[in-house]
Amino acid sequence: MLRFSIVITTAILLSGCTWLWTSPRQGTSSSLVEFLYPGGEEPPPQAGVPHLLLPVRAGIAFVPSRHHDATLSEARKRELLERAKAQFIDRDFISAIEVIPETYLRGSSGFAAIDQVARLYNLDAIALVSYDQVAISEDTKASILYWTIVGAYFIKGSQHDVQTLVDTAVFDIKTHRLLFRAPGSNTLKESSTLVNSPEELRKQRDNSFMLAMDDMTGNLATELDVFRERIKTEGVATVASRDGGGAMDVWLVAVAAGLLVWRRRRR
Numbered sequence: 001m002l003r004f005s006i007v008i009t010t011a012i013l014l015s016g017c018t019w020l021w022t023s024p025r026q027g028t029s030s031s032l033v034e035f036l037y038p039g040g041e042e043p044p045p046q047a048g049v050p051h052l053l054l055p056v057r058a059g060i061a062f063v064p065s066r067h068h069d070a071t072l073s074e075a076r077k078r079e080l081l082e083r084a085k086a087q088f089i090d091r092d093f094i095s096a097i098e099v100i101p102e103t104y105l106r107g108s109s110g111f112a113a114i115d116q117v118a119r120l121y122n123l124d125a126i127a128l129v130s131y132d133q134v135a136i137s138e139d140t141k142a143s144i145l146y147w148t149i150v151g152a153y154f155i156k157g158s159q160h161d162v163q164t165l166v167d168t169a170v171f172d173i174k175t176h177r178l179l180f181r182a183p184g185s186n187t188l189k190e191s192s193t194l195v196n197s198p199e200e201l202r203k204q205r206d207n208s209f210m211l212a213m214d215d216m217t218g219n220l221a222t223e224l225d226v227f228r229e230r231i232k233t234e235g236v237a238t239v240a241s242r243d244g245g246g247a248m249d250v251w252l253v254a255v256a257a258g259l260l261v262w263r264r265r266r267r
Contacts, residue, residue, distance in 0.1 A: 026201075028071060029132040030063040032169055038109045050172035050179065050237040052124060054093045058170075059123045060085060061100035063130040071133075071205045074102060080210060081129070084217045088224075098123065111176050118173045125179065126171055127220075131212075133164040135205050162188045162204050164212040168220055172237070179237065182223045184216025 037043060062077050081099045089097050098121045105113050114126055169181040186208045190200070230236045 026136075026205075027132075027134040028065055028067065030065040030130045032063050032128055032130040032167070034066075035063045035105075035109050035113075035128075035130075036111065041110075046175065046177050048175050048177075049235065050175050050177050052172070052237055052239045053242045054239055055095035055242070056093060056124045057096050057098070057122055058094060059098045059100045059117065059121055059126040060168075061105055061117070061126065061128060062102050063128050064102050064106045065131075071202060072131075072209060076206065076209075077102060080213045083210075084213060084220075087217050087221065100126075114171070114176075115173070123173055125173060127168050128171065129166055129168045129213075129216075131164065131166045131209070133162065133205060133209065135160065135162045135201060160188075160190050160201050160204050162186075162201075162208040164205075164208040166209075166212045166216045168216055180223045180227045182216055182220035184212045184214070184219055186212040186215060 060081050062081070065072075078099055078101070085097045085099060088094060100117055100121065104117050104120070107113070108116070114128075117123070118126065164186045166184045167181060168184075170179045171177065172179055188204055188208045188211075190204055227236070231239065
């Protein structure tokens, strides 16, 4: 009986100590508006119609976060961006997609930072990915019975809710105009024991980021198709070939090539 009481007491202490390193609510975020217009600046009036030369050289980068968060490291961010890049790199109207390290944008802000990166990588357009993630870990009423070599004891469960939102905005470099944007979201709910809470929560937050990015990537492909239609029907941009070909002709060729690739994949 004494031995069992010691085990129970130890379990309670371990459960209590877990909260020393696990906050009930954690989060990380980056803001596109704050990055582009620091200090509450007003966006300048946009003039001119974007003129895109095909095939386009594009960049993709995460908007720098306001606070350091080990959940989404620089290396992990690059992996997620490479995963998104792979869905678009084989399109004939895109010649290259450069993954831009966040550190290249962290030193400054606004379109001045974007222009500097664009000159470095020779970009025509850039996709900026902002995000907001909230992770909540709280006690549940459930208890889990564990059998160990020292006997049986109860440990309270924990409910981990992670909500992640990402948003990608694609800008024309020369005019600084927003071409199109695409959101992505994910919500995960998972129970785990408080003994493994920090590691389980970290894994869940990472998985939620990946799933939200995948959702965004699918929406981005859809918005790209919508943007192509708007060029033809609304004139939101003009396009031309880098070798001097006709604007609409080269765009139609790119569309046809994209459809051909899609049909091959369907087979």
